[in-house]
Amino acid sequence: MPTDWNEIKRILPHFNGVLTAPPEQVPTDGYPDGPLLGNGDLGAVIGGDRHTQTFHLTKSDLWTSTTAKDCTPIAFGGVTVRKPPGATELETTYRQTTDLLNAEVRSELWINQAQVRMRSFVTGSTSALVTELEADRPVTLELDVWTKADDPRYPAEAGVQDGLLWATRATEHSPGSQWVVRAGVATKLLGAQDVTTRAGGPGRVTARFTVPRGGKVTVISAVAGGRNVSDAGAAARAAGARLDYVVLRRLEREHQDWWSDYWRRSMVRVYDPVVEQFYYGSLYVLGSVSRPGKCAPGLFGWVTTDTPRWKGDYHLNYHAQAPYYGIYAANRGELVQPYFDVLDAFVPTGEHLVKEIKDYPAGEQVSPQFKDAIPASARGMLFPVGVGPWGSIAIDKYHNQPLNASFAAIPYIWQVRYQGDRAFMEQRAYPYLLKLTEFWEDYLGPRGADGLHHFMGSAHEGEWARDDTLSLGLIRMVFATMLEWGRSLNRDAHRWATWRDILAHLPEHPTATFEGRRVYVRDHTHTDLTPVVGRTIVNLEWIHPMDGHRTVDRQVAMDSLDAMNSWSQGNNFPKSFPVAAYSGYPAERLYSLLSGRVGALLRQNLTVAQEGGGIETIGAIETIHAMMLRTAGGVTTIFPNWIAGRPAKFDSLRTDTGLLVSATTDGVTVSGVRIHATRAVTVELASPWPDRSLTVNGVPLTGTSFPARAGETYTVEPVPAITVTDAPASADLGEQGAADWVTWTLTGGERKAGAVPLIGELTRIGSGRTQGLDDAAVTLSWTGEATGTSRSGLLTRSVGNGFRLTVPAGRTPRRLRLYLGASSAAVRLTATLSGADQPAHSVLIDSGAEATTTKLVDLDVTAPQDGAILTIDYVTQTSHTGTTGNAFILAGALS
Numbered sequence: 001m002p003t004d005w006n007e008i009k010r011i012l013p014h015f016n017g018v019l020t021a022p023p024e025q026v027p028t029d030g031y032p033d034g035p036l037l038g039n040g041d042l043g044a045v046i047g048g049d050r051h052t053q054t055f056h057l058t059k060s061d062l063w064t065s066t067t068a069k070d071c072t073p074i075a076f077g078g079v080t081v082r083k084p085p086g087a088t089e090l091e092t093t094y095r096q097t098t099d100l101l102n103a104e105v106r107s108e109l110w111i112n113q114a115q116v117r118m119r120s121f122v123t124g125s126t127s128a129l130v131t132e133l134e135a136d137r138p139v140t141l142e143l144d145v146w147t148k149a150d151d152p153r154y155p156a157e158a159g160v161q162d163g164l165l166w167a168t169r170a171t172e173h174s175p176g177s178q179w180v181v182r183a184g185v186a187t188k189l190l191g192a193q194d195v196t197t198r199a200g201g202p203g204r205v206t207a208r209f210t211v212p213r214g215g216k217v218t219v220i221s222a223v224a225g226g227r228n229v230s231d232a233g234a235a236a237r238a239a240g241a242r243l244d245y246v247v248l249r250r251l252e253r254e255h256q257d258w259w260s261d262y263w264r265r266s267m268v269r270v271y272d273p274v275v276e277q278f279y280y281g282s283l284y285v286l287g288s289v290s291r292p293g294k295c296a297p298g299l300f301g302w303v304t305t306d307t308p309r310w311k312g313d314y315h316l317n318y319h320a321q322a323p324y325y326g327i328y329a330a331n332r333g334e335l336v337q338p339y340f341d342v343l344d345a346f347v348p349t350g351e352h353l354v355k356e357i358k359d360y361p362a363g364e365q366v367s368p369q370f371k372d373a374i375p376a377s378a379r380g381m382l383f384p385v386g387v388g389p390w391g392s393i394a395i396d397k398y399h400n401q402p403l404n405a406s407f408a409a410i411p412y413i414w415q416v417r418y419q420g421d422r423a424f425m426e427q428r429a430y431p432y433l434l435k436l437t438e439f440w441e442d443y444l445g446p447r448g449a450d451g452l453h454h455f456m457g458s459a460h461e462g463e464w465a466r467d468d469t470l471s472l473g474l475i476r477m478v479f480a481t482m483l484e485w486g487r488s489l490n491r492d493a494h495r496w497a498t499w500r501d502i503l504a505h506l507p508e509h510p511t512a513t514f515e516g517r518r519v520y521v522r523d524h525t526h527t528d529l530t531p532v533v534g535r536t537i538v539n540l541e542w543i544h545p546m547d548g549h550r551t552v553d554r555q556v557a558m559d560s561l562d563a564m565n566s567w568s569q570g571n572n573f574p575k576s577f578p579v580a581a582y583s584g585y586p587a588e589r590l591y592s593l594l595s596g597r598v599g600a601l602l603r604q605n606l607t608v609a610q611e612g613g614g615i616e617t618i619g620a621i622e623t624i625h626a627m628m629l630r631t632a633g634g635v636t637t638i639f640p641n642w643i644a645g646r647p648a649k650f651d652s653l654r655t656d657t658g659l660l661v662s663a664t665t666d667g668v669t670v671s672g673v674r675i676h677a678t679r680a681v682t683v684e685l686a687s688p689w690p691d692r693s694l695t696v697n698g699v700p701l702t703g704t705s706f707p708a709r710a711g712e713t714y715t716v717e718p719v720p721a722i723t724v725t726d727a728p729a730s731a732d733l734g735e736q737g738a739a740d741w742v743t744w745t746l747t748g749g750e751r752k753a754g755a756v757p758l759i760g761e762l763t764r765i766g767s768g769r770t771q772g773l774d775d776a777a778v779t780l781s782w783t784g785e786a787t788g789t790s791r792s793g794l795l796t797r798s799v800g801n802g803f804r805l806t807v808p809a810g811r812t813p814r815r816l817r818l819y820l821g822a823s824s825a826a827v828r829l830t831a832t833l834s835g836a837d838q839p840a841h842s843v844l845i846d847s848g849a850e851a852t853t854t855k856l857v858d859l860d861v862t863a864p865q866d867g868a869i870l871t872i873d874y875v876t877q878t879s880h881t882g883t884t885g886n887a888f889i890l891a892g893a894l895s
Contacts, residue, residue: 003267003651005260009101012263015277017098017606022049026056027075027304031614033603035098035105036302037120040291040338042127042223043302044120046096051089051111053118054080055129057185058302061226061295063389064154064171065178069396071388072311073303074154076183077147077167077203079129079221083112084142084208091115098606100284103259114139116211122288123251124258126239129221130248135211140194142208143219145187149203151306156203157233164188164240165197165205168225168233178392183225184236190218190245220248227390262287266331266660267651268624275624278598281606282618286323286335289615295389296338297323300614313386313394314342315613316404317461318541322574324411325545325619328418329629331654336411343408344428345391347435350381350405354439357382369464370400373443373456380439381405385461399461402443406436406474410545413481417656420679430485434492436478441498444475452505457523459538465525467507473542479503480547509542511556519560529563536571537564540579544622549582550632557583567593570611573601574619581626587643594623629663631655637686638663638670657681659708663688666811669862673716677708685716692718692860695841719841721860722831727819728856730779736817737893743780744889745792746772753784759816759892760806762794765875768801770794773888777854778819780891793890795823798883802827802875807894809833810866817893818872821854822847825885826878831859834869849880854890861894 023034026047034056037044043058056078065071083089091110098105104121116139120131133141147169149156158167168184171177189195192209200206211217222239225232243251268279289301298312299319314320324336358376362368374382383404386395398404412429415421444453459468479499486492486499511518512527521527522539532539540560542548561580566572577597580590601608601617608617628650630640636655642648645667652660660676670688677683685704687694694701696714708714733741733752740758743749751757764770773793781789796802807816820829826846847853861870879885 003264005264008263008267011269011276012101012280013099014273015280016100017277017281017604019096019604020094022094023047023605029305029307029309031300031607031609032056032302032304033605033607033609035096035605036285036288036607037103037105037122037129038288038302039122039124039127040289040294042122042129043289044122044129045302045304046105046107046120048080050092050094050109052080052082053107053109053111054078055120055131055221056302056304057129057221057223058304059183059223059225060289060297061389062169062171062181062183062303063392064181065176065388065392066172066174067176068178069393071178071392071394072313073298073308074171074306075148075304076169077145077156077185079131079185079187079219080144080146081111081116081118081131081133081219082142082144084140087112089113098284100280101259101263102256103284103288111141112139116141121252121255123255125254126243126251127223128239128243128251129223130252131219133211133217133219134215138210138213140208140210142206143187143189144200144204144206145185145221146200146204147185148306149201154306158199158203158205160197160205161237162241164237165207166233166237166240167203167205168236169203170232179227179390181225181227182229182232183223184232184234185221185223186233186236186240187219187221188240188243190220191215192217218245218248259287262332266653268628268653269649270624271647272595274599274602275595277606278602278608279621279624281602282621283330283332285607285615286327286618287332290323290335290338292334292337294338296342297615299616310613311386311394313388315386316383316408317385317399317401318407318571318575319613319616321407321410321545322616322619324414325574325578326622326625328414328656329622329625329653331652331660333415333419333654336415339411340415340428342387342389343412343432345389346383346387347381347432349391349393350383351435353384354378354380354382365397367400367464369456370398370402374402375442375445378439378442380435380437380442382439383408400458400464401461402439402457403471403474405439406478407470409433409436409478413477414656416485418654418658420658425485426489430489430491433478433482433485437482437495437499440475440478441502444502447505452507453502454507459522460532460535463523463526465523467510468523469509469520469539469542472506472509473546473548475506476503477546509548514563517559517563518556519563520556533564534566534569535564536569537561537566537575537579539564541575544578544582544626552583554584558585561585567597571613573597573608573610573617577620577623578626581623581641582630584641587627587641590623590627590641591643591646594620625653629653629655629661631657635684635686636661638673638688639665640686643667652676654678659683669811674713675708675716676713677710680710681708682706683708683714689718692721695719721858722829722841722843723858724843724845725856727778727821727854729777730781731819731856732781732783733891733893734782734784736895739814739894741782741891741893743790743792743891744794745790746770746794750782750786750788750790752782753786758808758894762889763804764796764801765804765873766796766798766801768796768798770796773890776888776890777852778890780819790891793888795886795888796876797879797886799876799879802873802887803889804871804873805892807861807870807872809861809863809868809870811863814861815895816859816861816870816872817895818857818859819854819890819892820857820874821845821852821888822876823852823886823888824849824879824881825876825887826880827874827876827887829857830873830875832871832873833863834871844877846878847880
């Protein structure tokens with residue numbers, strides 16, 4: 001169910017990132033603040049000064065390893081465009097625009113006294129940085145192709161061959177190294193004049209060239225290499241040699257097609273430029289840095305030094321998972337594939353570590369109590385806090401947390417739920433989680449004297465406490481998921497009783513009283529919240545990203561969030577806000593807090609940097625998703641926690657039952673609900689219109705569930721509220737018709753004085769004659785400028801004859817009340833709303849033979865948009881007495 005491409009093309013340019021001064025954190029050991037480009041393998045960060053443009057190139061698999069338990073990604077090199085030595089500069093205009101729609105950066109700066117414009121992007125199928133240069137006059141520039149060459153452990157070379165400027169860098173190759181990664185870049189210039197080249201020092205080569213008047217120079221830098229590649233320079237040169245204008249046009253089309261498809265996956269509107277810029281900027285960043293078949297991004301995505309903080313690793317006690325918190329709901333689950341490659345590769349290492357842990361010397365890496373807590377016969381696997389690619393260890397520490405492998409399992413579970421990927425469940429997810437059940441079975445051991453399973457661990461790194469809430473949440477998630485999957489796959493039935501027993505005999509999540517309110521605390525040892533107020537909310541992460549939101553005490557969760565008051569703490573940006581959304585935190589305050597933090601932290605390159613890491617901040621987009629759409633217990637709720645009065649819409653957000661859902665709200669009324677089933681499933685809805693029954697593709701629905709076929713799309717709408725009761729003996733139209741009222745008689749009837757005539761003229765349907773009625777069972781009255789009563793009306797006889805009237809409908813809720821009836825006839829009242837996909841809805845009023853019935857009919861006059869028309873037809877279907885059966889109508893009142 002693709003989103004509206006025209007709307008996407010219209011809105012994305014409003015959220016472009018714009019820098020008017022050079023970035024300050026390029027290079028950096030953290031999260032760069034320069035414009036970002038990438039394809040999951042090759043990344044580029046723009047740095048430099050007002051007169052120099054440097055593309056810092058990064059290679060996602062350029063990880064160095066000194067020993068079996070130490071690795072880190074390192075910087076690669078770059079391409080720099082600058083003035084020749086001795087040239088002077090006068091102008092200072094500077095502008096960098098990250099174009100989200102086209103996934104490119106447009107640059108404007110003065111180099112060698114010429115205004116130079118560049119357009120840059122990274123291609124997909126072939127890793128290449130493409131930069132087109134133009135200038136306002138002929139200008140001579142210099143271009144450096146370089147790799148970082150300041151550390152002899154990482155050998156760098158450069159040269160010129162066959163018109164290509166090339167440079168290489170390799171990771172450490174020592175007796176302890178687990179691998180060697182070599183990367184190369186080869187650059188060619190198309191359209192340049194007067195090109196000369198020279199060596200520029202270790203790992204650097206330079207070209208001088210002229211950009212002709214009115215011409216364009218295209219700089220193409222192909223990047224190649226990888227783990228155990230013997231000659232990255234030759235690979236890069238071969239790739240570069242193949243790149244000419246024809247190939248470049250094809251690569252650019254592929255690039256544009258990839259991003260076009262990416263942006264069509266889903267759409268969110270909150271009509272807040274700051275929050276939407278963060279939202280779409282986050283999707284852009286993750287689409288640039290994480291793609292199937294590539295090496296997964298570490299903490300910062302783009303690595304521009306050899307010593308990134310925390311080794312730039314895959315930190316498993318939330319950091320590595322957090323970028324993907326919202327990506328399944330955003331319908332872009334394929335971006336998680338590199339993460340699974342890392343974890344699958346680490347499983348054999350984790351199986352070895354759970355056996356080896358007893359041999360670790362007690363100290364900073366492993367505490368004595370942690371070693372003692374793990375049984376010598378423990379099965380399964382044990383992960384340290386920091387891992388690298390290809391089964392490697394980056395930070396060989398455990399912080400007294402046996403939970404890292406289980407925390408890392410969360411995306412595995414989401415892949416199965418959201419994507420319905422049964423093959424993945426069978427071949428990857430189930431085997432992974434099975435090892436987790438083995439570990440926890442052994443780690444928990446038998447039940448204690450109180451009949452419960454107890455354990456030691458740590459929610460906050462380095463503590464040692466009883467029954468910490470992080471582990472409790474993970475244990476529940478793992479065993480509940482495995483019972484579900486085991487039944488689905490009919491595997492390991494002999495284990496189910498053990499799994500059920502563990503689930504039935506776990507301690508509750510710990511709570512305590514803090515300032516008169518019951519709050520969740522981090523474990524059953526530390527029950528005073530005071531020391532951790534303002535710190536990271538490890539006491540609440542079991543709510544999200546784990547499954548605790550299904551059973552959490554929402555009031556306790558909300559009181560805990562308020563008591564912690566950790567909205568601005570350095571690790572909490574992707575934690576606190578989604579947890580609050582899943583807890584039902586008051587929507588207006590939550591949105592205000594989120595918007596305030598985004599406004600304070602959002603940088604001009606569309607990223608949010610915080611104390612605790614880099615690309616993990618992307619995870620906060622799940623806040624918006626959870627406020628707009630949520631599935632719990634198989635029931636899907638649309639706008640479960642949205643801000644009253646605030647318009648919003650979403651298109652093709654994905655539920656964990658595999659539905660792509662679209663809906664709109666004007667802040668009061670929900671409309672435009674469409675559901676596309678990616679697999680066969682029974683759709684269970686919490687009705688967006690609680691007082692109305694539903695139709696699905698125009699067919700009235702009994703209840704709120706219906707079977708959906710894979711690949712089918714369903715439009716869900718409310719039945720216009722029509723209620724029918726016996727008419728009272730008397731009624732005051734003036735009281736009931738605040739907006740308008742009217743009576744219908746042969747002499748014309750009466751209408752509310754001074755009112756805009758909203759109730760339309762009554763017209764005849766069919767060929768029957770309209771007759772008067774003077775003895776109605778209800779006496780209608782009115783007061784005001786004129787006072788009167790009426791028992792008169794209009795009638796028409798025989799099948800196919802009746803009346804029609806219209807009323808304007810819009811977003812303002814109104815009620816139309818009609819006094820009408822039937823005599824010896826069955827008459828159908830049909831209400832049809834224009835301007836929507838809504839089908840006609842109707843009720844049958846049947847007097848029976850030789851009888852007369854007078855009814856009061858109330859109709860809801862509300863439409864998704866102003867300007868709609870509600871048409872009411874009242875037509876005889878059956879005459880019980882030949883041709884004398886008739887339909888009659890007396891009056892209408894619009895409130």
